[in-house]
Amino acid sequence: MSYAVEARQLSKRFGDFTAVERISFRVAKGEIFGFLGPNGSGKTTTIRMLCGLLLPSAGRAHVLGYDVAQEPDQVKTRIGYMSQRFALYSDLTVRENLDFYAGIYQIVSAERRQRIADFLELVGLRKHENVLVQKLSGGWKQRLALGCAVLHRPRMLFLDEPTGGVDPASRREFWDLIYSLAEEGTTIFVTTHYMDEAEHCHSIGLMYQGRLIACDSPAGLKEQAMQGQVLELSGEPLLSALEMLPRLPQVYEVAIYGTVLHLVVEQGAVPAIRRALGEDGFRIDRLETIPPSLEDVFISLVRQPLGDTLAEGG
Ligand SMILES: Nc1ncnc2c1ncn2[C@@H]1O[C@H](COP(=O)(O)OP(=O)(O)OP(=O)(O)O)[C@@H](O)[C@H]1O
Ligand SMILES: [Mg+2]
Known part of the structure; x- marks a missing residue:
């Protein structure tokens, strides 16, 4: 079996502070992988290394078979990335934003029209294609940002807290969208603070103070941790x-x-x-x-001494 993501002893230091410490894990192709952890535990730093945007201090990672440190450009063109503070142009319309990102991904115009139309249909934004982004609700903005990240049909998608700050109904709809992308074979790597969302992932990695303290299916985690x-x-x-x-x-x-x-x-x-x-x-x-809920598992794991729980996968 080949993996969409393989990280081995991946680390990132900023000066003498270690933000990510020797994490090892794998994400199977087509899987929805949930990356959980409190604020500052190293989730965004890990994602940025996996996307080829930040050079690891030590260790290695492959995404879709490419080494993130040696071949970052190969990685970047094959993945989609919705960053934690994603940027849409609020003074452009829905369609203009999609068109702009299609340009960045160098999607040629004949194909561009079709993909934008497909996406607008998929998320139900067709009626609003000429609406200025500043007029959209938070939930719609989030879905549009996702659209901008998948226009080039990446096989691997990184979503950094995509549902932060949106209402429960919009979160649900956003997750329906994530499922439909996964059904088409896209591997999804998603960070979240919401434990209910984590329950819907195939596998979960738990980060705590820069270390991966557990990595398993939701059911496996519950069994292992409790x-x-x-x-x-x-x-x-x-x-x-x-x-x-x-x-x-x-x-x-x-x-x-x-x-x-x-x-x-x-x-x-x-x-x-x-x-x-x-x-x-x-x-x-x-x-x-x-x-046990995942929250029970998480509380139970973080209170154990780190050495006992450090997942040594990979
Ligand atoms: N460029 C940087 N220079 C120095 N320290 C950094 C840098 N980027 C991140 N850090 C630190 O590394 C740690 C991990 O940050 P990171 O953003 O990866 O956490 P996170 O898990 O994504 O948190 P959140 O849930 O708040 O988004 C934090 O203590 C942060 O302050
Ligand atoms: Mg973050």
Whole structure:
């Protein structure tokens, strides 16, 4: 099997600060790969190296078989990239923007018209092709920016937080678009802060402080990361439970989710937890096992010492 992306021990240093530290992973062709991590964890830096825009300090990466450091131009012409702060021209119309980007990608005029028409049809922007971009909502702008990144029909698409700041309905529609591109065989590398979006990816890489702390399918991550079971607890007073529970040896993690607590505990620990809560004067309204969410997985992983969880793939 050949991979769309193969990174081995890829690193980037800025002065004496290491933004990306020896990350190794692979993305299969045709896959939707979600790249997750908190602010400043190195996602954009990684994408820029993979797009041939930033030279790695160490390690290697191949995108569509080309070495990003040795053959950046081969990479650039074959990929699409929607940057975190994408630039559309707000004083040009929808069509004029598409035409401008088609020019950058050197799509000849006969073909250009057809591809722009296809794209307008695909996203439902045909009616608005002569509207100035400044008049579009955030969701439409995002879809247009995606269109500008795929006009040259790249086999690999990098999307850096494409849905940041858009409403849930627009996010949904944007993801429908991502799925249809993936169905056509485009490999998608997408960063997001939204855990619900990550659930829809075939594979997920979790970045934390410049390191890739896990890389697997959503189901695989849940299995691998959760030694034990996840419990949801509601009752009174919640804050005293939040303080007391981490002191129990059977409890690995406690996190607050709105008005309930999520606990990651040792298998079979429920009776001991009930007892301890009772002795503490806590009134249990509900205590039950729930399937872990990716958020539980992420919290659980980042609290483990880095050395234990560093994915050594590749
Ligand atoms: N050109 C640069 N010079 C110095 N430091 C940089 C440079 N680019 C990024 N950094 C630092 O590297 C770290 C990783 O940044 P990066 O933009 O890759 O994070 P990110 O995961 O994309 O964050 P966000 O979710 O906020 O977009 C940050 O601490 C950032 O300040
Ligand atoms: Mg970023």
